[in-house]
Amino acid sequence: MKNLMTKRVLIPLLCGVLLNVTGVFAQNKATSRYKVFSGTDPNVEYIGRTAQNNGSVSFDWTGVHLRTQVVGGYLAVKIGDTRGDYFDLFVDSKLAKTFKVSRDTVVVLVSNATPAAHQVMLYKRTEGEQGTATIYQFMTNKNGALKKCTGTPIRKIEFIGNSITCGFGTEVTDGKAPFLPSTENSNHSYASIVSRYFNADYHLTAHSGRGVVRNYGDKNPMSHPATTMQRLFFQTFDINPTVEWDFSKWKPDVVVIKLGTNDLSNPAICPTEDQFVKGYLDLIASVRKVYGNIPVICMTSCMSGETLYQYVQRVVKDSNDKNVHFVGLMPSLLNVATDFGACMHPNYEGQKKMASILIPHLSTILGWPMTNKVVE
Template identity: 40%
Template sequence: MLTTVRLSIIVMVLSISGDLFSQIRNNYFSASHPYFNYMGRVDSSQREYVRFDWPGVRVRFRFTGKELKLYFKGGQRNYFDLIVDEKRMGVFYASGDTVVEIEGIKGKGPHSVQFIKRTEGEMGEARFYGAAFYPEGKLLPWIGNSTRRIEFIGNSITCGYGSEALGRDEKFDPRTENVLKSYASIVANAFQADYHVVAHSGLGVVRNYGDNQPVSVNLATMPQRYSRILDMDDSSTWDFSSWCPGAVVINLGTNDFSTKPHPDKAIFQRKYEELILKVRNVYGSVPVFCLVGPMIDEPCFSYVKEMVENFKLVYNDSNVYFIGIPTELLNDKDDLGADWHPSYIGHQKIANFILPVMSNILKWNY
């Protein structure tokens, strides 16, 4: 099946058979090539491809030539943004093995490319096989890495759930989920920082959304998934030494308290504290920002604030900070997307609330 999207260039999305890869010889570079740069957690244990499922994972590279082909498998309900020479080319979906063919790129380059996963892990695993460049194009190393790095740990808000929906009454659709329009991406872009997003909708510190028990036992919570390379694969373990952020932002608790039964205060605070200790163990004394809101208020607001203050005293750690985002920050019209989650406008307000605090602590201008 062939789909043609007419933009300033011609983009063709073609389904391919498995044996096509064996036919590729000239100007093809495998995903294992060191010139491909990956922002986000990826499993590179296979020579033929890298696989990933967390939202916001980016494949980044530079090349020479006038034509580009990307070889990938998109996953069941995943969507991707493609940016060439700082210009957004479009949104792509492909559940099977696919080649995205881009023709008519102006000039021989060098050109820059970013291929970005908009959707979260539950939408499926993605695989990137490699890229080909014509005529006689070459792969070049990425040169845009930032010295500033942020890791975001969160739930649906951090994922950008429904951020492109037209209103609060729309139901979830992966086409309207876009982590690039979440507060996490907005904050990182404002600081010109590279960032990782470790987030999954509906998950809490000890209790996931809608669970009929105060502590979830049948589905892993976010702290239990934190050490994974892949969100949906509990056999994978991330190498924390491979990427160390200068700040960590945690936005959890909304799902613990959005429905009843609520978890016990002591259990919630202890497990949240254990997550911060895990961050300390793998990253050292980096600033940790604990966010609450704007989709939840009490008792989560007070519990997290108290936990942060106690953490500072018990562990003699002054580099942990509480940021309480009031529910009044967002109005119930323009600021809300699908299922009452923040819209892109809402996420901009959240980011604007967070940025001055982080800037003051980190001494990062934006």
């Protein structure tokens, strides 16, 4: 998946025409050589929670991505970021490059390609703490155009989670390695892997360190409710609590909740079983309020043991809801020597194993057939 376009193709164009391209974007109009399209162009589809403003599109949740087709062999994007997000660029389903955006800049996405339609996906692989990204404009050559992608997924999954869902440290093979934004990749999390297997679009409502009722490192057994995933679930932006998400824009077929590791991360300072169960049931009630009676899957963690397993089992039982389901994971699923990345979080190999457990459950609950597809 990683060898469609080489740096020999992309880098010279960035160096050679960047000044001309930037000038065209600044003028906000077409020239004899280029066409300019707004970030909100109808031929560009965004998957994930976003907000529009004067033709631009902003987002900070991990896993938000855009897809379109470019005709004419050339595509550039004017993009900005408030801190330093990492993005993966896929062209015709193959990884072309990974790059970091830390300010307003212009990035050439496709160059020297055939004039036929090429599918482009730009994927935000880091989470909200790394920055808020904004797509301002796109540019093609004078004969170019943007086209909607065809054959896009019909199935939809939302994942509510923490660092594991964010792909924290997935690109590291040493469990003792420190966390670096450059090695975080939600596209390698179990959530993205499962979605690819079922050819489903997905939203990742996830933030490292957050819990149901207690966040990692909190000195109290219960964190302020405004800081937990119970509140973040309602937000358009991970970091900005002032903009409410409009749930009518996107409705999943199923919601997978994978929380609890941070709540119980310190046995000396953690919520009681009753506090945890009540908070979890409140989160399920919130899901029910905005999405109706869709399946909700409550999933445990390979980073936690029997206590979380038992607590989540009680949540499912106490919900008294036949459409709330339990999927249990235990630490024994993963190999300590090979399946952990930064700060002892599951790496890509570990994430694939977790995905392999969730896939048959989704198949049974939703009636989505399993295939011979590779879990990757």
